[in-house]
Amino acid sequence: MTTKSRTGADCVIEGLRQAGTEIIFGLPGGAVLDMFSKLYHAEDMEFVLARHEQGATHMADGYARATGKVGVCLVTSGPGATNAVTGLATAYMDGIPMVCISGQVPSHMIGNDAFQEADTTGITRAVTKHNYLVHSADDLPRIIAEAFHVASTGKPGPVLIDIPKDVQRAETTAPACTTVNLAGYRPVSGFIPDQVKDLAAAINAAERPLLYTGGGIIAGNAAVELTALARKANLPVTTTLMGLGGFPETDSLALRMLGMHGTVTANRAVGECDLLISVGARFDDRVTGKISEFAPKAKKAHIDIDPTSIDKSVPVDYPVVGHVKDVLAALIDQVEARERRAWNDHLDELQAQFPLAYDESTDEVLPQYVIEMVYKVSGGEALIVTDVGQHQMWATHFFKYTRPRTFLSSGGLGTMGYGLPAAIGAQAAFPEKNVVVLAGDGGIQMCFQELVVAVEHGWNVNVMILNNGHLGMVRQWQEMFYDKEYSATVLKQRGRPANEKIPDSSRREFLPDFVKMAEAYGAVGLRVTKKEDVVPTLEKAFSTKAPVVVEYIVKEEENVYPMVPPGASLDEMICSMA
């Protein structure tokens, strides 16, 4: 059978369609005009015009996290590709499936410092799971199919395909690619039964076991199995930032998040447990604190699809390589339904003794209060997307996540600017859901321009800006570890440090005016300065059929507690400044 001749650009559209692509986020330029000209006629695929390529990549990422499907973005050569790097790195660190297609200057000009040339595969090598520079249109059907396969299997991640302009225009008769065959890429399938058997025996023998679960539960769609396992054997569960939503935080076995800003109970449980079972988590330094003192009394088990993740930072007694869903299903059959009354009661007592708390009596608007009210007013049903900073940590404390893919946050890279565009990507997938962005006054400015995308598509995101006048999280570190010297962390117009040479004046205290900015983009802008206005404003925002931005002027020097100082062990938690 011969295949009809068509161009490389046609092959790209064909490949995207074959992979089930419904939506593409991006921004054009000279080097991708051929693909955009084909997209113009591809009405089965929605194109979302971002206003900055970083925004496009975060949208694709948010879409992927919310749906579990591969997020797709399309950017031009040179600056388009370099702008996409932050979004690729964000997705890479968190294992998010994404395919990014970039244009490249014509093959014969590569290496000549041509206009808008960048060594895109060189630049993105360290922030992608794999990347391609395409040399011939004949290879395109295969490469597109491979890219989706690599992005979505094993530990997922972003894949970039760099396509020179002449390759997009060249004719090819290469057939569509239906089977991927990569000699060097064999993602784990199945598991070794003996490894699971040994772990099950260890769980059955343990008096104080603890499940420590991460993003692998979400990526592996294993929340149901995790919950069944925990309940059958009465195993308490603590989750990482990436794992939130993988186990219902309303369950009595939930100890909530562990690590630097984890709960006292979760971190104490790590210190006291006799068996720590890591499931799809990677012993990240923000989780473990001082690694040599992490879970000192415990035998350690690690279930992961990525063999390189096992034994990476912590030596493990019970390694299990496999898909978490399959391994957990096998464990459910092999663990005994047994009570662990003493251990469970002890942890319940700790939870009662050390609840996550803030000053509820104050008249000031506390950021924690706002988030708790988001939880109450939304009935816990919102899809929360955070930016990065203090508000992100409070979002883990004062909203309880009960289902996977309802908490989206840049965990590994900690990318400020992530929240709004990622929320737009999630809202694109689920236009009817209540998607709420929790952001700070700093990070929201990094991708604010994408608000117009929400407005023009009628995607009614609710953007909550917790304005504390500072780059709050960095300010907190300066308060605690740098003698309160607020170097470069004041965003307000008064009280700036001398070295910035910004005179106090009669300017507005807060710039920019977020309400006016929202209005300038065609969204609804609201401001809250009084505690009693928090709930009514949320009710109004959630019932408004338009994107809404609410700026809360919150207490400035509020800190996130508990906190494990960087490099300290988890039992050295600071619970307040006093």
Added chain:
Amino acid sequence: MKHFITLLVENQPGVLARIVGLISGRGYNIETLNVGPTDDPTLSRMTMTVPGDDHVLEQVTKQLYKLVDVIEVTDLTARREDAQERD
């Protein structure tokens, strides 16, 4: 300690950069490096020596294996030691 690592890789542009980048990006120096053809023209054989901490190089070897273009990775260090002990 010195590690002798041999790899079977796809014979494609960019593969060498990917491998060297992974090793140098972690602060390790490649002491010797040899790349040659195999009977299969689509594959190349690479051999290199990298001095460094055992635990970390074990990680590096695993990471190399994860690269899509890398088909086989063998750390020959242990075998060479055995041979030396027998000498």
